[in-house]
Structure formats: C-alpha cells, structure tokens
Amino acid sequence: MARSNYYNNQKFNEYIQSRLKKYHDYTYQKLTEEEDVLKKKIKKGFEIIKTSEQSIKESREIGTELSENKKSVENGNAKEESEQRDKAKINGNTPPIRPNNETIINGRNVTCFLLAGFTAAAASQGITEGIGFILFIPAFFFLFKVIAYWLLKSQDERELDRYYEEYKEYERKLTSKFIPSLKYQKNKKTLEKINNLLVEAKELASNDYKIIKDKKFEILILKKILFAFKRFKKRASDRERTAKINAFENKNRSGSQNIKEKLLKAVRVKSKWICPYCINSSDVNAAEADHIHPVNKGGLTTLQNMVLICKKCNSKKTNSMLRVFCKKQSYDYNEVCERLEKLGKDV
Numbered sequence: 001m002a003r004s005n006y007y008n009n010q011k012f013n014e015y016i017q018s019r020l021k022k023y024h025d026y027t028y029q030k031l032t033e034e035e036d037v038l039k040k041k042i043k044k045g046f047e048i049i050k051t052s053e054q055s056i057k058e059s060r061e062i063g064t065e066l067s068e069n070k071k072s073v074e075n076g077n078a079k080e081e082s083e084q085r086d087k088a089k090i091n092g093n094t095p096p097i098r099p100n101n102e103t104i105i106n107g108r109n110v111t112c113f114l115l116a117g118f119t120a121a122a123a124s125q126g127i128t129e130g131i132g133f134i135l136f137i138p139a140f141f142f143l144f145k146v147i148a149y150w151l152l153k154s155q156d157e158r159e160l161d162r163y164y165e166e167y168k169e170y171e172r173k174l175t176s177k178f179i180p181s182l183k184y185q186k187n188k189k190t191l192e193k194i195n196n197l198l199v200e201a202k203e204l205a206s207n208d209y210k211i212i213k214d215k216k217f218e219i220l221i222l223k224k225i226l227f228a229f230k231r232f233k234k235r236a237s238d239r240e241r242t243a244k245i246n247a248f249e250n251k252n253r254s255g256s257q258n259i260k261e262k263l264l265k266a267v268r269v270k271s272k273w274i275c276p277y278c279i280n281s282s283d284v285n286a287a288e289a290d291h292i293h294p295v296n297k298g299g300l301t302t303l304q305n306m307v308l309i310c311k312k313c314n315s316k317k318t319n320s321m322l323r324v325f326c327k328k329q330s331y332d333y334n335e336v337c338e339r340l341e342k343l344g345k346d347v
Contacts, residue, residue, distance in 0.1 A: 016224050023229070028236040035229050038222050045215045045222075052208040052215075059205040063198060070194045073187045080184050088177050096166035099159045108148055116140035259306045260289035267308070275310040276339045277317070277331060288314040292322055292345055304346040322347070 023031065120136035149156075180188075264284065267273055273284035287308040293299035296319050309317070317325045326333040337347045 016221065016228075019221065019225060020228050020232075023225075023232050026232065026236060028233055028240055031229060031233050031236055035226065035233075038226055038229075042219050042222050042226075045219045049212050049215050052211045056205050056208045059201045059208070063201045063205075066194050066198050066201070070191060070198075073190050073194070077184055077187050077191075080181060081178065084178050085174050088174050095170050096163055098163055099156065108152075109145070112144035112148055113141055115144050119144075256289050256291075256301055256306065259301060259303060260308070262303060263289060263306065263308045273308075275313055276307055276343060277309050277313040277325075277336060278329070279339075280310065282310045284308065286311055290314050290317060292340065292347065294319045294321065297321065304344065307340060307343060307345055 023034065026034065116137050119140045123136050123140075124131075264287075267284050270284045272281070273287070274281050275287070288311055289306050290309045290313070291299045291301070292305050292307055295301070299305050313329075316329065320328070322336070323333055325331075326336055340347050
C-alpha cells in the first residue's frame with residue numbers, strides 16, 4: 001500500500017487501528033512506559049529530520065561549488081580548443097561556405113525581384129502614376145519565390161547535404177590536429193571527478209529527502225497513537241481500580257465473616273436480640289454483619305465499624321451512608337446513633 005494512500009482516508013484510519021490493537025489490554029504502568037518510548041521515538045525522528053535537512057543544505061552548497069569549479073575547468077579547456085582551432089584556420093584550414101539561399105540578398109532573390117519588377121510593370125500599364133506597379137511587385141516577388149523554391153528544392157537539398165558533409169570533414173581535420181596539453185588532460189580528469197561528485201551529492205540529497213518523508217510519516221503515526229493513549233490509560237486506570245476494589249471487597253467479605261462470628265459471641269441473650277436500626281426483634285443467628293460506614297466510602301472491616309442487623313435492613317442499606325439510610329427508612333438518625341454508641345461502635 002502506497003504511503004500517500006494513508007493520508008486523510010479510511011485506509012489510513014484502519015492502519016492506525018491495526019497498530020493500536022496490541023495496546024488494548026496493556027496495564028496503566030505499561031502504557032506509561034510505552035508512551036515514554038513513543039515520545040523518545042518522535043524526538044529521535046525530529047533529530048533525524050533536522051540532520052537530513054542539514055545534509056541537504058550541505059549537499060546543495062557542495063553542488064554549487066562543484067558546478068562553479070566545473071564551469072571554470074570547462075572554460076579553460078574550451079579556451080585551449082579555440083586557440084588551437086584558430087591556429088589551424090591560419091594554416092589553411094578554412095570552413096566550407098554554407099549555401100546562401102537562406103540569406104536575404106542572394107542571386108535567387110535578386111533574380112526573383114527583377115522578374116517581379118518586369119511582370120509588375122507589364123501588368124500595371126494603364127494604372128495611374130505607377131500605383132499598380134507598387135502594389136503588384138510584392139505579390140509577383142512572392143510568386144516567383146514559391147516557383148523557384150519548388151523548381152530548385154532538390155538542388156538546394158543536395159547542396160545543403162554536401163555542405164554538412166564538408167563541414168563534418170572540416171571538424172574532423174581540426175580535431176585530428178588538436179594536441180591536448182598536460183593541463184587540458186588533467187582538466188579532463190578533474191571534470192570526470194567533478195561529475196561523479198555531483199551525481200553522488202544528488203543521490204545523497206535524494207536519499208535525505210526520502211528519509212525526511214519517511215520520518216514525517218512515522219511521526220504522524222506515533223502522534224496518532226499517543227493521542228489514543230489518553231483513552232487507553234483512562235480505561236486501564238478504571239479497569240485496575242475496579243480490580244483493586246473487587247479484591248478489597250473479597251478480602252472484606254472474608255474479614256466480615258470473622259467479625260460476624262465475634263459479634264455473635266458478644267450477644268449474651270440471643271433470644272431477646274433486636275436490630276439496632278429498626279429495633280425489631282429477630283433471630284440473631286439470621287442476622288448479617290453490616291459496615292456502618294460503607295467499604296466503598298472508606299469504611300474499615302473492624303469491630304467498631306461493624307454491627308449485627310436484621311436481614312431486611314441489610315438488604316435495604318446496601319452501600320448507603322447511615323444518615324441516608326435512616327432518612328429513606330424514616331428512622332430517627334440520632335436514636336440509631338445512640339443505640340450504636342451503646343454497643344461500642346464508632347458513628
């Protein structure tokens with residue numbers, strides 16, 4: 001899948017979700033550790049981008065310097081070539097003459113102009129003050145030019161081909177007479193090295209651009225993952241808190257049974273036992289141990305915070321605070337507190 005296809009589309013979101021799957025069951029501590037790792041990766045990515053950008057800048061500077069040196073060396077060799085060519089021309093090696101059919105003033109154009117003049121003069125007889133002559137001569141000149149072009153086209157092509165062959169031979173002779181100096185040969189080797197260095201600098205810059213592009217994409221992915229970590233950490237925290245509460249409650253239930261047994265032993269007259277909340281008589285053996293201050297509100301499993309109450313009150317009180325429970329059941333809160341205090345409970 002091409003990287004460009006990830007940006008701002010459904011496939012990109014699906015890719016992010018696939019990367020997030022492994023974090024779903026991480027603990028809060030593990031998520032925190034992984035978060036630190038991802039942040040370090042992002043920081044490292046920015047450092048690599050900065051380094052690559054600096055490398056590109058240096059490659060450009062090197063390329064500019066090499067190009068200037070290359071131009072200087074090429075100018076030196078071109079000057080030597082030009083000087084030797086000029087010497088060869090002085091010694092009798094002259095270039096062939098190009099056919100002059102393409103110049104403005106040539107024999108063909110002069111002939112066409114004269115023919116156009118005679119024809120225009122003949123055609124304009126009877127027209128006042130030579131106006132017809134002036135009007136007709138350009139038209140006839142163009143007409144004779146077209147006729148001459150088509151009649152002499154093959155000849156012109158042969159002459160031009162011959163000129164190119166002669167000029168090629170002329171260049172070959174000049175080249176054969178060229179004797180490069182040691183400096184020229186050294187410059188040739190220097191130019192070869194410069195060209196290789198320019199190619200290398202270009203490849204390095206191209207590689208740096210690719211690194212920057214890849215790192216920016218990686219950083220984008222990591223930032224998306226980090227953003228999702230806020231939700232994952234909250235969920236992990238809630239999950240762990242629930243697990244701790246459940247474990248604590250399981251421990252409390254175990255402790256509550258021990259406290260209940262102690263509370264039952266403390267009841268001397270079991271036949272006349274009454275519930276301290278509703279003050280109704282009941283079978284103490286069917287009583288249940290209640291946390292006066294609920295566990296989920298910070299209550300402890302101790303003799304001072306636990307009391308035997310009837311099954312009916314226990315089912316109604318659940319995790320309610322004592323004042324709230326008394327209000328709902330229309331019990332006198334102060335009287336309930338006094339009864340509990342007589343039993344040695346903390347209220």
